[in-house]
Amino acid sequence: MKRRNFFRSGLAGAAGITLMGNRALAGARTTDEGEVIYRTLGKTGLRLPVVSFGVMRSDNSSLVRAAYEGGMKLFDTAHGYMNGRNEEMLGGFFSTLPRESFVVATKVKPAGVDSRTGLPSKDTTAGSFLSMFNLSLSRLKVEYVDILYMHSADTVEMVRHKETVKTMLDLKKQGRVRFIGVSTHKNEPLVINTMVEDGIWDVVLTSYNYRQTYLADMNSAIERAAASGLGVVAMKTLAGGWLDKERTRPVNVQAAIRWVLSNPNVHTTIPGITAFDQLETDLKIMKDIVLTEKEKAELTAEASFPGLYCNACSNCVPGCPNNLPIPELMRAYMYAYGYHNAAMASELVSETGVKAEPCAGCDTCNARCVRGFDIRNKISDISRLVNVPYDLLA
Numbered sequence: 001m002k003r004r005n006f007f008r009s010g011l012a013g014a015a016g017i018t019l020m021g022n023r024a025l026a027g028a029r030t031t032d033e034g035e036v037i038y039r040t041l042g043k044t045g046l047r048l049p050v051v052s053f054g055v056m057r058s059d060n061s062s063l064v065r066a067a068y069e070g071g072m073k074l075f076d077t078a079h080g081y082m083n084g085r086n087e088e089m090l091g092g093f094f095s096t097l098p099r100e101s102f103v104v105a106t107k108v109k110p111a112g113v114d115s116r117t118g119l120p121s122k123d124t125t126a127g128s129f130l131s132m133f134n135l136s137l138s139r140l141k142v143e144y145v146d147i148l149y150m151h152s153a154d155t156v157e158m159v160r161h162k163e164t165v166k167t168m169l170d171l172k173k174q175g176r177v178r179f180i181g182v183s184t185h186k187n188e189p190l191v192i193n194t195m196v197e198d199g200i201w202d203v204v205l206t207s208y209n210y211r212q213t214y215l216a217d218m219n220s221a222i223e224r225a226a227a228s229g230l231g232v233v234a235m236k237t238l239a240g241g242w243l244d245k246e247r248t249r250p251v252n253v254q255a256a257i258r259w260v261l262s263n264p265n266v267h268t269t270i271p272g273i274t275a276f277d278q279l280e281t282d283l284k285i286m287k288d289i290v291l292t293e294k295e296k297a298e299l300t301a302e303a304s305f306p307g308l309y310c311n312a313c314s315n316c317v318p319g320c321p322n323n324l325p326i327p328e329l330m331r332a333y334m335y336a337y338g339y340h341n342a343a344m345a346s347e348l349v350s351e352t353g354v355k356a357e358p359c360a361g362c363d364t365c366n367a368r369c370v371r372g373f374d375i376r377n378k379i380s381d382i383s384r385l386v387n388v389p390y391d392l393l394a
Contacts (some may be wrong), residue, residue: 035287036071039267042231044179044202046103046146048074050261051286054235054270056081057341061093063279068093068102070283076205076233076270078107078151079136080347083394091141104140105147105205105233107183108132110164119157126163133171147203148177154186154312159194169200179203181231186312186327189214189221196221196228207236208266210259210299211309213370219263226265234260234269240308240338247337249305253281255295262291272339306372308338316375319366322359325352326367326375333382343393346385354379356386 037050052074053067059082064075077086087106094102111128113119137145148168153159159182171177181203184191188206195201204225212218225232237260243249253271260269273279310330317326328348336345357380359365365376385393 037286037289039264041203041233041267042226043229044147044231046074046179046231048103048268049286050268050289051257051282052076052233052268052270054272055086055090056272057274057339057344058272059085059089060274061089063273063276064090064093066276067273067279067283068097070279071286072283073101074103074105074146074268074270076105076235077140078109078149079132080109080151082343084135084139087136087139091139095141099142103146104142105149105203106136106140106145107149107151107205108136109151110158110161113152113158119155126167129164130167130171133167133176137176144176144178146178147181148172148179149181149183149203149205151183152185153182153191154184156190156194159191160198165200179231181205183235185236185331186314189217192221192225192230196224196230199228201230203231203233205233205235205270207312208234208260208263209237209239209309210256211239211307211311211371213311214313219265222263222265226267232266234266236309237269237271240334242338243305243307245308245337247340251307252295252298253278254285255291255299257282257285258289258291258295259299261285261289306369308334309371310334310369310373311371313370316367316369319368321362321366324354324358324367324379326379328352329354329379329382330373330375332385333378336382336385342385342388343390345382346388346390346393349382349385350390354383354386356383358383 038047039050040047049071053064053072053076055075055077058064075090077090094104108129133148148171150164150168168180172180179202181201182191182195183205185207192204192206195204208218222232238251238253238256241251243251257269257271260266271282273282310327312327314327317323320326329352332345332348335341335348359376359379367375369375
C-alpha cells in the first residue's frame with residue numbers, strides 16, 4: 001500500500017476520551033544511537049526502542065531484516081499466527097543473526113479455553129501448552145525465547161490457571177524462557193491488576209489505544225503495573241487501522257502511536273507492519289514521540305465516528321438472548337475489514353463456535369454498543385465466514 005493512500009484522509013478520535021499530554025517524556029527519552037528513543041521493559045532490564053515489530057501478518061523476511069537494520073530489537077509473534085508460518089519465517093531470519101542481537105516474544109494459547117467466557121475447561125492441560133511451545137521454539141530456531149506470553153488470557157481464572165502457570169514458571173527455571181507474561185484483549189484493567197497482585201509475572205501485552213472508552217481504568221492499571229516492575233507492551237495501538245469498512249478513512253498512525261507513547265508507563269509498542277512504507281513511518285516514530293497539537297486535533301476530529309475497534313467491554317452481551325460472543329465477533333470483523341485478513345477473522349469466528357446467521361431467530365436486536373456499532377449487521381456479515389473453507393483464505 002502506497003503512503004499517499006495509507007495516510008489519505010483525516011483521522012479520528014473517540015467520544016468522551018481525554019487525550020494525555022506528553023508528560024514525563026524528557027525523563028523517558030534517550031538520544032544516543034542515532035536519536036532512537038529507548039525505554040526499559042520493567043524489571044526485565046531489556047532496553048528497547050519505543051516501537052517494536054508486530055509480526056503477526058508479515059511473511060516477508062526482507063521487511064523484518066529492514067526493521068532490524070533500522071534499529072528494532074523486539075519481534076513479536078505467536079504460535080498460531082499464519083498457521084505457524086510466521087514463526088518459521090522469523091526462524092529463518094534469526095538463524096542468520098547473533099542470538100543476543102534481537103529479542104523475540106511468542107504467545108501460546110492454552111487449549112480448552114472457552115472463547116465465550118475466557119474460562120478454562122477440564123480439558124485445559126499443561127501438556128498441550130508445552131507441546132505447542134516446543135513446536136514454536138523449533139520453528140523459531142532458537143534455544144530460548146526472551147518472552148513467552150499466555151495468549152488471550154482475559155479472565156482472572158486464566159491468569160491464575162495453575163497448570164499453565166506452573167509450566168511457564170518451569171520453562172523459565174529451565175532457561176528456555178527468560179521472562180513470562182500474559183497477553184489480553186479484554187478486561188484488561190482486571191487482568192493487569194491481577195498480574196500485579198500475583199507478583200510472578202514479568203511482562204504484560206495489552207490492548208491500549210486512544211479509542212478505548214475506559215481509559216481512566218486502563219491508565220490506573222498500567223501505572224500500577226509499571227510501578228510494580230511489570231514491563232508494559234501495548235498492542236492494538238492503531239485501533240483497527242481504519243475507521244470504516246470500505247477503508248476510506250485511515251487512522252493516523254503517527255498520532256495514534258504517539259498518543260500511546262505519551263504515557264511513560266508504556267515501555268514499547270508492537271504495531272503490525274506488513275509493508276515498507278509502514279515500516280518507514282514506524283522508524284520515524286522511534287525517534288520522535290511528541291504528540292503535536294495538530295495530531296491531537298486530528299484524533300478528536302471525528303469523535304463520534306464508531307470506527308472498527310471494539311472495546312470488548314461486553315456491555316452488549318446481556319442484551320443478546322443467544323449470549324453470543326459479541327466482542328470476539330467484533331474483533332473478527334476488525335480483522336477482516338481493518339486488517340484486511342479474512343483468514344485471521346475466519347480462525348477467530350471458528351473458535352467462537354457460532355453458526356452462519358446466528359441472529360436469524362431474533363426480530364429485533366437488544367444488544368447495544370457503547371460505540372454505536374450496528375451489532376446485528378456486523379455479526380450477520382462476519383458469520384458468513386463459517387461457510388468458507390479456511391484453506392481458501394489462508
